[in-house]
Amino acid sequence: MCGIVGYTGKDVAKDILVTGLKRLEYRGYDSAGVALERAAADGSVTIDVIRRVGKVAGLESELAHIDANATCGIGHTRWATHGRPSVANAHPHTSCDGKIAIVHNGIIENFAELREALTARGHVFTSDTDTEVFAHLIEEAYEGRPADPATGAPATPGTHDLMAAVREACTQVVGAYGLAAVCADEPGVIAVARKDSPIVIGRGENGSYVASDVIALIDATRDVVVLEDGQFAKLTPEGIFYTDAEGKAIEPAVTHIDWDIDMAEKGGYPDFMLKEICEQPRVVRDTLVGRMTGGELDIDELGLTMEELNLIDRVYVIACGTSYHAGLIAKNLIEAWARIPCEVEAASEFRYRNPIITPSTLVVAVSQSGETADTLAAIRDARIKGAKVFGITNVVGSPVARESDGVIYTKANKEIAVASTKSFIGQVVSLTLLALLLAQVKGKLTTGQVRMLFRELGDTAGQIQWILDTQTDAIHEAALACKDAHSALFVGRGMGAAIAHEGALKLKEISYLHAEAYAAGEMKHGPIALIDPGFPVIAVATRSPVYDKTVSNLKECEARGAKIIVVATEGDEEIKQIADHVIYIPEVRDAFSPITATVPLQLLAREVALMRGCDVDQPRNLAKSVTVE
Ligand code: AGP
Numbered sequence: 178m179c180g181i182v183g184y185t186g187k188d189v190a191k192d193i194l195v196t197g198l199k200r201l202e203y204r205g206y207d208s209a210g211v212a213l214e215r216a217a218a219d220g221s222v223t224i225d226v227i228r229r230v231g232k233v234a235g236l237e238s239e240l241a242h243i244d245a246n247a248t249c250g251i252g253h254t255r256w257a258t259h260g261r262p263s264v265a266n267a268h269p270h271t272s273c274d275g276k277i278a279i280v281h282n283g284i285i286e287n288f289a290e291l292r293e294a295l296t297a298r299g300h301v302f303t304s305d306t307d308t309e310v311f312a313h314l315i316e317e318a319y320e321g322r323p324a325d326p327a328t329g330a331p332a333t334p335g336t337h338d339l340m341a342a343v344r345e346a347c348t349q350v351v352g353a354y355g356l357a358a359v360c361a362d363e364p365g366v367i368a369v370a371r372k373d374s375p376i377v378i379g380r381g382e383n384g385s386y387v388a389s390d391v392i393a394l395i396d397a398t399r400d401v402v403v404l405e406d407g408q409f410a411k412l413t414p415e416g417i418f419y420t421d422a423e424g425k426a427i428e429p430a431v432t433h434i435d436w437d438i439d440m441a442e443k444g445g446y447p448d449f450m451l452k453e454i455c456e457q458p459r460v461v462r463d464t465l466v467g468r469m470t471g472g473e474l475d476i477d478e479l480g481l482t483m484e485e486l487n488l489i490d491r492v493y494v495i496a497c498g499t500s501y502h503a504g505l506i507a508k509n510l511i512e513a514w515a516r517i518p519c520e521v522e523a524a525s526e527f528r529y530r531n532p533i534i535t536p537s538t539l540v541v542a543v544s545q546s547g548e549t550a551d552t553l554a555a556i557r558d559a560r561i562k563g564a565k566v567f568g569i570t571n572v573v574g575s576p577v578a579r580e581s582d583g584v585i586y587t588k589a590n591k592e593i594a595v596a597s598t599k600s601f602i603g604q605v606v607s608l609t610l611l612a613l614l615l616a617q618v619k620g621k622l623t624t625g626q627v628r629m630l631f632r633e634l635g636d637t638a639g640q641i642q643w644i645l646d647t648q649t650d651a652i653h654e655a656a657l658a659c660k661d662a663h664s665a666l667f668v669g670r671g672m673g674a675a676i677a678h679e680g681a682l683k684l685k686e687i688s689y690l691h692a693e694a695y696a697a698g699e700m701k702h703g704p705i706a707l708i709d710p711g712f713p714v715i716a717v718a719t720r721s722p723v724y725d726k727t728v729s730n731l732k733e734c735e736a737r738g739a740k741i742i743v744v745a746t747e748g749d750e751e752i753k754q755i756a757d758h759v760i761y762i763p764e765v766r767d768a769f770s771p772i773t774a775t776v777p778l779q780l781l782a783r784e785v786a787l788m789r790g791c792d793v794d795q796p797r798n799l800a801k802s803v804t805v806e
Contacts, residue, residue: 179268179282180204180254181376182393183357183367186384186414190214190250191240193386197393198233198252203442204390205591206254207262207574209236212269212278213247214364222361224278228267248384248414249365251357253280256590257573258463259288260305270309272316273300276361277339279315281308282389283353283374284466284588291349298325307352314346315339315358340411343368344422352466355389367412371404378402378410378417385412391434392441399434450594450687450793454779455645460599461638461772463588464606469631472624474614480583481539481565486618489539492519493564495527495555496543497803499597499682500604503543503569505675506771507608513768514616524551525806527558534562541611542568545592545600546802547575554806556580569607571600585610594794595801596687598779601679602641605771609634630768637772640763644776648760652777655742655758656784659713662740665690666704666714667778668697670727672770673717676744679771680715680778687796688786697730710738715781716756717774720746721767731755744777 180201184193194211210228217223225245229236233254253268260266269278285291288307291314296302300313319342321335336342339360347354353373360366369376369387378387381397387410388394391401402419404410408429411418419427436445446452468475479486492511494504504521511519522532524542528551534540540559544552547570556566556577568581571589578584587603613630616622622630659665665684667677674696681694695704697716708714714734718727728751731741735755743756747763760777762770786793 179256179389180206180393181251181280181282181355181357181387181389183251183369183387183412184384185249185365185367185412186381187248188383190247191245194250194252195233195237195240196396197388198236198254200393201254201390202233203593204254204256205593206256208255208264208267209233209253210267210269211236211240211250211252212271212280212359213245213250214359214361215245215247216364222364224271224275224359224361226269226271226278228264228269230262230264230267249359249367251278251280251359251367258284258586258588259307261574266304266306268308270304270306270312272312274316277312277316277319277358279308279312279356279358281311282355283372284463285310285350285354286352286466287350297327298322311346311350311354311356314349315342318342318345319360339363339366339368340409340420341424343370344409344424347372347422357387365414369404369410369412371408372406376404378404378412380417384414385417387412390441390444391436392438395434395438395441400431401434402429403432405429448594448794450596450598450783453592453594453599454776454783456589456599457602457776458638458642460587460589460603461606461635461641464603465635466588468610469628472628474610474617474627474631476585476610476614478583478585479567481567483618485565486615488537489615490517490537491535492517492539492541493527493532493559494519494521494541494543495524495552495559497524497549497551499601499679500543500545502675502679502682503601503604503608504541505678506605506672507541507612509672509675510609510612510768511615514612514622515619516621517615517619524549524555528555534559534564536563538564540564540566541608542566542577542581543604543608544568544577545571545597545604547572547577548802548804550804550806552577553580567611569604571603595796595799596683596782596793601775602772606634609769633766634769637765637769640765640773641776643763644773648777648780651758651760652780653784655760656781656788658740658742658758659690659715660785660788662690662711662713664707664712665692666707666712667692667694667716668700668714668727668730669717670697670723671721672767673697673719673721673723673727673774676717676771676774676778679775680717680782683779683782684785686799687782687793688789688791689797690785690789697727700730700733705733705737708734708737708739712739713742714739715742715778717744718752719744719762719767719770719774720749720764721770728752728755744774
């Protein structure tokens with residue numbers, strides 16, 4: 178998630194902005210910038226924009242050489258989602274006349290059509306970002322715009338009021354935004370808007386503060402307004418004025434923050450892992466933003482034409498760890514929907530076994546960090562052999578992104594906990610989109626079917642939220658039942674088997690409790706020898722074509738005294754006859770069950786790890802990205 182800071186008051190703004198941006202560094206970013214008001218001797222005011230790729234420290238050193246005594250400014254740390262990390266793409270972005278500067282968190286879904294329309298009206302864009310449209314929309318609303326002979330739209334008078342112009346611009350934007358704007362014609366004013374992206378505001382001793390995260394203004398005040406969707410704020414050195422979307426004054430509630438700095442960094446959660454698990458509904462939504470335009474799937478970053486896609490006759494998904502498990506899910510989807518063979522391989526194996534690759538082979542490299550050495554090496558090997566390579570990664574401009582022919586970004590924002598959770602969900606959603614596109618191009622799914630599946634895919638965001646809201650107690654009880662075990666077996670069939678593999682990895686990597694995953698049908702071929710009284714068997718037995726078979730396998734375990742924990746579909750009462758603990762997920766199409774059924778296993782692993790006194794964010798022996806073989 179990007180970071181926003183803003184200040185207007187009696188003190189020098191640049192120092193406050195830099196301090197605030199440094200507090201936001203933990204969230205991850207690739208560039209930073211500030212916009213500062215500068216008053217000339219004649220009383221005129223200009224907006225200086227200073228932006229740097231890299232760390233805030235670099236921006237700070239550049240500011241040290243600028244005689245910036247501005248007392249009003251805004252700042253931003255950018256985690257790239259649209260457009261590579263570069264100075265031109267860093268925030269703040271400005272209007273054509275440079276009088277208005279804005280910083281933005283979120284994603285503008287309709288930025289392409291807005292950019293096209295603004296360009297047609299003469300606006301000049303200087304970046305590849307979605308954000309920049311906001312600067313030009315606010316400029317038009319502020320200054321007014323001439324009649325448009327092309328569309329017949331009449332001239333509109335300007336508001337010549339920054340707050341009103343921001344409200345007007347927001348009516349044209351579809352998507353999520355936390356926004357702060359300044360204007361040379363209104364010195365000392367910061368206009369703020371919020372929809373689906375956090376914004377907090379507060380009064381300090383010498384001025385008014387805005388930030389995207391409490392951590393950035395906690396030194397100035399612990400009494401903050403957490404702006405709600407559709408609310409706006411005008412910050413001045415003297416005070417803060419809140420309005421609704423129509424400009425009517427409102428008095429939002431003030432929240433007292435008693436977190437310490439560490440707690441504030443985690444947004445009030447006890448650890449990053451839980452914070453990131455709880456971000457998963459947003460990740461689903463953000464990863465799907467802009468993917469269905471005009472009723473058609475839109476993955477134009479693929480780098481392959483529909484004709485080239487149609488020629489694909491084999492897919493390899495190569496990855497490591499959790500990303501490999503996302504590949505197991507992709508295999509089921511691609512083969513079921515597109516009816517072409519899909520192999521999933523650990524990158525460390527793929528690169529050494531001389532795989533069969535032809536020009537009609539598509540290699541999909543999945544990597545959260547985008548810098549895993551084994552995955553990168555496998556990409557290079559595949560390209561040498563002539564395969565088309567498509568990357569799915571969470572880091573814009575990462576080596577995996579740069580070395581692939583095309584790339585989808587998972588839009589999970591920075592994942593800090595070593596155990597991958599929200600990035601896994603982003604990967605599964607992205608791979609599902611790829612499977613749908615392949616199926617549509619191959620004529621195996623109609624456009625109507627794809628649209629229906631796309632809608633259901635989006636519904637998983639709310640289903641995850643239901644799990645987070647209702648299953649905490651069941652998960653806690655299940656964790657108590659297995660926390661003292663020496664080993665655990667995860668089982669499932671079909672999609673359940675792939676989910677079981679991810680569940681086993683989560684448990685062992687953060688609680689150090691040994692766990693294995695097996696296709697449930699494999700139990701009788703050996704693993705059932707492990708079962709003795711109290712041995713934990715954790716099963717994914719959601720409604721699916723293989724539900725009955727899975728239940729039969731669990732009965733074999735129950736007969737030997739196993740402690741059975743099941744992830745099941747809401748309303749399933751039958752499963753209680755064999756399970757000691759049941760964790761429910763909402764009814765969902767089997768194809769999408771990995772997106773929801775994995776969440777209980779993430780939470781279970783975390784609960785067990787906490788009970789065993791483990792550090793859930795930084796497990797022993799592990800690194801967030803494995804850049805060595
Ligand atoms: C998963 O929780 C682990 N952190 C690890 O298995 C990880 O998925 C693997 O190292 C691959 O990392 P990548 O997705 O960044 O390539």
